[in-house]
Amino acid sequence: MDRYIEQAVAEIPQLIGIFVTAMPDSLLFSSWVRDGTAWSAEDVAAYFGDLVRANREGLKALGSWSSEMQVTIESAESLVVLRELSSDFVAGCVFERTAPLGMVRLHLKRLLERITHVLPRVQAEDRPRGLRIMEFLDRYAPDPHAVALRVSLRAGISLEELRLPGSLTPDQVQRLEETACKILGVKQLSL
Amino acid sequence: MTAMPATPALPEPGPRLSCALTREITCIRSLAWRTDLPAAIDWPRLAAALEAAGLVRRPPVGAMQRFATTRGDELSLIPTTGRVQFRVHYTVPEHERRFAAERLFRLLYHALRP
Amino acid sequence: MPIEDLRELLAEQSLTFLAGIPYVYHCHHYNLFHDQTIDDALGETEGARVRTTAAHTAFRELLGAVFAATGATTPAERISLAAEVFAWMGHGRISLDVSSTGGRARAPSLHYGFAWREKYGARVKRDEPSDAVAAGFAAATAELAFDLAADAITATETRCLATRDPECEFALTPGKGHLSRPPIDEATVRRYVIPAIHGVDEDRVAAIAAGLLEFMRAVQGDERGLVAAFNVFVTAHLPGYYNETVYEAVHHVERTAPAGVAAVEALMREAGQVCVFNTFGNVLLSPEWEGLVGPLSGVPTDMMAFCTAIARGLGFGHWLIHEYEPRKRLVIQATSNYEAPFYRARYGVAKKPRSYFVQGASLAMMLLSETVPWTDRPQLTNAYYIDLFRSKPRYRVEQTRCTTRGDHLSEYVVEAL
Numbered sequence: 001m002d003r004y005i006e007q008a009v010a011e012i013p014q015l016i017g018i019f020v021t022a023m024p025d026s027l028l029f030s031s032w033v034r035d036g037t038a039w040s041a042e043d044v045a046a047y048f049g050d051l052v053r054a055n056r057e058g059l060k061a062l063g064s065w066s067s068e069m070q071v072t073i074e075s076a077e078s079l080v081v082l083r084e085l086s087s088d089f090v091a092g093c094v095f096e097r098t099a100p101l102g103m104v105r106l107h108l109k110r111l112l113e114r115i116t117h118v119l120p121r122v123q124a125e126d127r128p129r130g131l132r133i134m135e136f137l138d139r140y141a142p143d144p145h146a147v148a149l150r151v152s153l154r155a156g157i158s159l160e161e162l163r164l165p166g167s168l169t170p171d172q173v174q175r176l177e178e179t180a181c182k183i184l185g186v187k188q189l190s191l
Numbered sequence: 192m193t194a195m196p197a198t199p200a201l202p203e204p205g206p207r208l209s210c211a212l213t214r215e216i217t218c219i220r221s222l223a224w225r226t227d228l229p230a231a232i233d234w235p236r237l238a239a240a241l242e243a244a245g246l247v248r249r250p251p252v253g254a255m256q257r258f259a260t261t262r263g264d265e266l267s268l269i270p271t272t273g274r275v276q277f278r279v280h281y282t283v284p285e286h287e288r289r290f291a292a293e294r295l296f297r298l299l300y301h302a303l304r305p
Numbered sequence: 306m307p308i309e310d311l312r313e314l315l316a317e318q319s320l321t322f323l324a325g326i327p328y329v330y331h332c333h334h335y336n337l338f339h340d341q342t343i344d345d346a347l348g349e350t351e352g353a354r355v356r357t358t359a360a361h362t363a364f365r366e367l368l369g370a371v372f373a374a375t376g377a378t379t380p381a382e383r384i385s386l387a388a389e390v391f392a393w394m395g396h397g398r399i400s401l402d403v404s405s406t407g408g409r410a411r412a413p414s415l416h417y418g419f420a421w422r423e424k425y426g427a428r429v430k431r432d433e434p435s436d437a438v439a440a441g442f443a444a445a446t447a448e449l450a451f452d453l454a455a456d457a458i459t460a461t462e463t464r465c466l467a468t469r470d471p472e473c474e475f476a477l478t479p480g481k482g483h484l485s486r487p488p489i490d491e492a493t494v495r496r497y498v499i500p501a502i503h504g505v506d507e508d509r510v511a512a513i514a515a516g517l518l519e520f521m522r523a524v525q526g527d528e529r530g531l532v533a534a535f536n537v538f539v540t541a542h543l544p545g546y547y548n549e550t551v552y553e554a555v556h557h558v559e560r561t562a563p564a565g566v567a568a569v570e571a572l573m574r575e576a577g578q579v580c581v582f583n584t585f586g587n588v589l590l591s592p593e594w595e596g597l598v599g600p601l602s603g604v605p606t607d608m609m610a611f612c613t614a615i616a617r618g619l620g621f622g623h624w625l626i627h628e629y630e631p632r633k634r635l636v637i638q639a640t641s642n643y644e645a646p647f648y649r650a651r652y653g654v655a656k657k658p659r660s661y662f663v664q665g666a667s668l669a670m671m672l673l674s675e676t677v678p679w680t681d682r683p684q685l686t687n688a689y690y691i692d693l694f695r696s697k698p699r700y701r702v703e704q705t706r707c708t709t710r711g712d713h714l715s716e717y718v719v720e721a722l
Binding site: 142143144146150158159185 | 430
């Protein structure tokens with residue numbers, strides 16, 4: 001897949017990076033970034049996945065969601081386009097800010113068609129909620145370096161038990177989730 | 192680090208000089224920026240030009256010379272190493288800090304011209 | 306009398322005092338992490354209560370001493386002077402409208418609220434106010450202005466920058482009153498220090514520390530009462546606040562949830578790491594450092610000397626390098642620190658080492674000296690912090706001697722795993 005992406009992007013000089021995220025866990029599936037770019041592909045893919053999920057929920061709340069939707073972000077330094085390829089994959093493409101939008105759309109259509117064509121069909125694995133909560137905290141908690149200690153103290157779950165979050169009891173998972181909500185300042189986790 | 196394109200070369204007959212504005216990754220986002228100048232430039236003349244441009248000289252810290260704008264942005268020069276730091280005032284909103292730094296950078300550039 | 310004139314320096318111990326009450330410098334990273342840890346241990350409600358009480362007590366000690374030293378007697382004079390002291394320390398500008406039965410206070414910029422919004426505001430939504438320190442200060446000011454007993458006034462923050470309000474507001478109401486404790490002042494501190502001894506590279510450490518102490522003398526709050534220095538927000542802060550909150554929180558966990566002691570102690574150590582990584586790191590990379598000391602060599606023995614000097618320059622006490630073998634072993638000793646006098650005066654002799662802050666700081670000094678590529682202009686980001694403390698080489702720290710436990714001095718041993 002990585003090699004295929006590299007071939008596909010070779011003809012788009014203003015493309016800086018592309019990230020394919022596997023849903024629903026927002027995990028990096030494949031990526032390509034231009035030489036000299038020091039991004040963490042795992043982080044970017046995870047944030048893009050969460051962003052598309054939030055966008056999907058927002059549009060559903062407005063009653064205007066369709067699977068064709070696309071998110072375009074124009075920042076000071078880049079142009080980012082996020083798109084759902086299927087129910088299992090999301091693609092995020094980062095272009096130079098100077099790239100004309102019309103050209104971006106044209107390239108993107110061809111590029112994503114080719115990538116979609118080679119994506120596998122996946123059977124979503126039902127991963128333990130405790131594990132997914134800890135991964136979510138790692139991505140979004142302030143001071144992620146201290147998050148396991150903070151959770152341990154607040155939820156009353158030992159550090160040893162937190163090292164295997166997939167093995168927590170239902171009661172511990174509930175406390176973990178309440179603690180995660182408190183740490184992140186949200187009412188519920190978007191998992 | 193974000194680099195701006197190098198500034199145009201200085202006109203002759205002075206030495207050719209180019210410098211770039213880069214962001215220093217600091218705890219307060221986009222607040223500190225830097226450029227590096229050759230240690231051999233005429234630092235007293237540069238300091239005088241900055242004052243003439245309206246910056247106020249602050250007490251030095253060791254070898255570091257400090258200048259401030261009326262808004263509180265700071266420009267620090269270290270002649271011994273050539274380092275220049277632009278420190279945008281923390282009350283400037285984050286999305287405007289880059290532009291504030293670029294204004295300080297232009298101010299330095301004009302002060303460097305013969 | 307200018308506030309600067311109330312400063313005193315116990316030079317041989319690198320301890321600083323304002324009107325005879327100890328103070329130290331800490332940056333917003335440490336301050337926010339510290340408060341967060343207190344709330345992690347106690348929960349938001351009890352955490353806020355303990356933090357407010359600690360600030361109340363600490364500022365009563367400080368302001369009482371300041372008013373006595375300056376001869377401030379009338380309520381107006383005392384309220385005005387207290388607000389000036391608070392701003393001078395970098396905690397922000399606060400205006401108080403109070404009588405002997407309470408009142409209100411407002412502040413457009415406070416260190417905790419402003420810094421929290423700057424650091425975390427884009428990532429986390431906060432529901433609870435963040436300025437317990439200012440609340441405690443406001444209560445102490447109102448009490449002392451009208452010669453009231455300790456805890457005659459209670460202050461609660463009702464609006465806060467950190468919860469996205471345009472400014473901070475406090476309601477001051479009558480409190481229940483309690484007996485005040487004797488202050489932890491310079492005389493108390495002197496009882497728990499021993500004569501300073503020389504460490505490795507002593508002359509260089511002492512010279513740099515003296516330069517930093519001199520530089521810090523000029524640091525004071527700007528027109529908003531905040532200090533932006535070394536690319537961080539800095540406060541002159543009261544060890545009484547840090548110590549009371551830390552030890553009350555740890556003791557609470559020891560009493561009520563012993564299984565959580567390892568986590569709370571680890572977080573207290575982590576606060577020391579956060580301080581060294583952010584404050585020491587930003588000091589080292591700052592143009593001020595380059596102007597005062599020169600460009601960084603990146604040589605581990607140099608960096609260790611620099612870190613030790615910074616600790617002294619911030620008023621943390623007389624830390625010294627007893628032994629240092631790069632990549633293997635570091636032994637830091639302290640003939641004075643800001644934790645022990647409080648612990649001994651308040652709680653007596655400890656059963657185990659209790660100097661959590663220096664434990665974490667020593668470990669971080671080892672990593673900063675050995676692993677960070679200083680000459681490559683490293684970026685002190687959160688991601689780099691995680692990388693630095695999780696990847697190899699890894700070290701462990703053990704406090705082998707502690708003045709809170711009655712030992713002659715404090716000693717921290719860092720060894721490669």
